[in-house]
Structures are given as structure tokens and as C-alpha cells.
Amino acid sequence: MSEYKGIKGFQVQTRTEDPSEGIAGDFYYNSSTGQFKTVNTGGAPIGAWASGGNMNTPATSRFSAGTQTANLASGGATPSGPRIALNEVYDGTSWTEVGDLNDGRLNESGAGSGTTTAAIVYGGSNSDPDFSVNTESWDGSSWTEVNNLNEGRSNLFGVGTSTATLAYGGQSGSGSTYTVNTESWDGTNWTETNNMNTARGGGSGVGQVYTAALAVGGYTNQNSVEEWDGSSWTEITEINSGRGNQMGRAGTATSGIISGGNSPGTARMANTEFWNGSSWTEIADLAVARYGVSGQGGTSGAGLAYGGNNPSDAVTNVTEEFTAADFEIKTVTTS
Secondary structure, three states: OOOHHHHHOOOOEEEOOOOOOOOOOOEEEEOOOOEEEEEEEOOHHHOEEEEOOOOOOOOEOOEEEEOOOOEEEEOOEOOOOOEOOOEEEEOOOOEEEEOOOOOOOEOOOOOOEEOOOOEEEEOOEOOOOOOOOOEEEEOOOOEEEEOOOOOOOEOOEEEEOOOOEEEEOOEEEOOOEEOOOEEEEOOOOEEEEOOOOOOOEOOEEEEEEOOEEEEEOOEOOOOOEEEEOOOOEEEEOOOOOOOEOOOEEEEOOOOEEEEOOEOOOOOEOOOEEEEOOOOEEEEOOOOOOOEOOEOEEOEOOEEEEEOOEOOOOOEOOOEEEEEOOOEEEEEOOOO
């Protein structure tokens, strides 16, 4: 009979307890429990939401850029309704007010691109009805107006960096007039590129780079999802719970999460869904159901959700952090 050492070239390790750090693919015997165990890749499905530091100012429909531990929240609307120019930076623990936008506005898709030291915001609404073309660039201390979008719109999607961004969809006219237009930003100018398949706005753009992005949910098609490969849009697997009116987002076009939003009708949602590149899975709910929620994390295992309108329609300053382990330990079974 062959031995494990002869097949794999080493013996199965014996440990008295499970490790606090692990390498995916590791295999060992726990002598305390009498079980063989494996170390598997972790990720969003085994994560959970926890309380973070609350924003200084309750606000909804903010632009968002950055990661879970370094995030920039720009503009939005306060409980009394006016659009604001206020900006706050999150350091993973608390929020600090920084330089204001030149043009106070909100955007019900949370579009924003970049980091806490180099970001841009584009489009949005500073009054009703208003469909802004304005673009502003953030250098870590102040905002500067730069070249405008080609098409004014609010509720638009967006992903990327301060010098390479994709802006797509959105509301471009009164009533329910939505657009399929997609524009790319090269750090200086916006250029029109290939259109989306379905006009929509008010959903969530998931992705970290302008060559790979998702358009998730939104007004007109609350279940549908489209994927951008750098040159064209393709309809892909729908989300499980249709929603619009801005949700939190994190991760990439092949491993991402969305959280919150507004279901058909008026219901505020706590649902979070994880995308693995081929299918959506419902995972841990937000503690506070809400729409108009902002947040952008660096990975699907490190998400952020802040602000928005809670079930009583009150505008909140609550921040939640989603964390998923890098690995998980599973017991080997024979049945």
C-alpha cells in the first residue's frame, strides 16, 4: 500500500490546535480533536458585517472612493434635503472632515473613482431637475474643476482611478429618461465609447479598473447585470434580489459584493450578495437596512457601507464594515 509520503513527498503534519494563519491547500491532522483538516480559500461567503465609526454628518447618496480603511465620502444630501459639498475621510476607525467640493451635489449610484489622496467625482445632481457635466479632481487637500463629461447626468455608475475611469448609464432627462452612454476618462478628457445594452441608473458600479466593470441593478432593470470587458458590454447572471437607489459596493468584476439598496416599491434592503465571476450568492445582511448607501472597498472581503436612508426614511450616519477571512479551515469527512 502506498504511503502519503511516497505520493506527496512529505508526511501529514500533526498539530494540537488549528492555526491562526494558514496557507490555502495545507492538510494536517489535529491530534486534539482526532480530525484531518484542510485549509481552504476564504472569501466573501463566510464574512460578516460589524460596526465602524459613524460619519460626522448624516448623509445619503454620496460619491465614494477608496478602500475599507481609507475612504473618501463626497457630497450627498443631508436630512433636511439640500445637496452638500461636504467631504469626509475614513481611516478605518473614524471620519474627519476635509476640503469641500466646489459644486455640492449627490449621485444615487455612488459613482466616484480613486483614493483618499487622488480622486475624481463626476456628474450628479445639485438641484431638481439637474444633470451635471461637472468633473472635479481631488489631490488630497482640495478639489479642482477639470474637463466636463460629454453628457450631463445623475444616478450614473462609475469605477476606476483618478486618471483612468469609466462613467456609464445614469439619468439624463426629466422623468424616467435614462441613458446607455459610456465615457472613459484618461486624466484629461472624457471620450465616448461603446454603449451599454440597457439604459439604466441608480444601481451600483462594481470594479477597480476602467477595463473591467459591472453595472448592477438600478432603475428600469433592478435584477439585471452587465459586464464591461474594456471594449463592450455583455448581459450576465442576474442578482437574486432586484434593487436600485444606490447600494454599497466592493471588489472587482470577478469577485465583488453589493449591499443595501431599494427593492421594487419602497422597501429598504439589508441584503448583501457576493459575485464570484459566474453567479451571485446571498450572504450576511447589513445591520441597518437602507438605500442611498455609499461605500467602496478594496476587495470583496473588505467592504464598507455608510450613510443612506433607513427603514423609517431617516438619513443616517451609520458605518458598517464587511470582513471575510483570507482562509477557512474545514474538517475532512468521508461522507
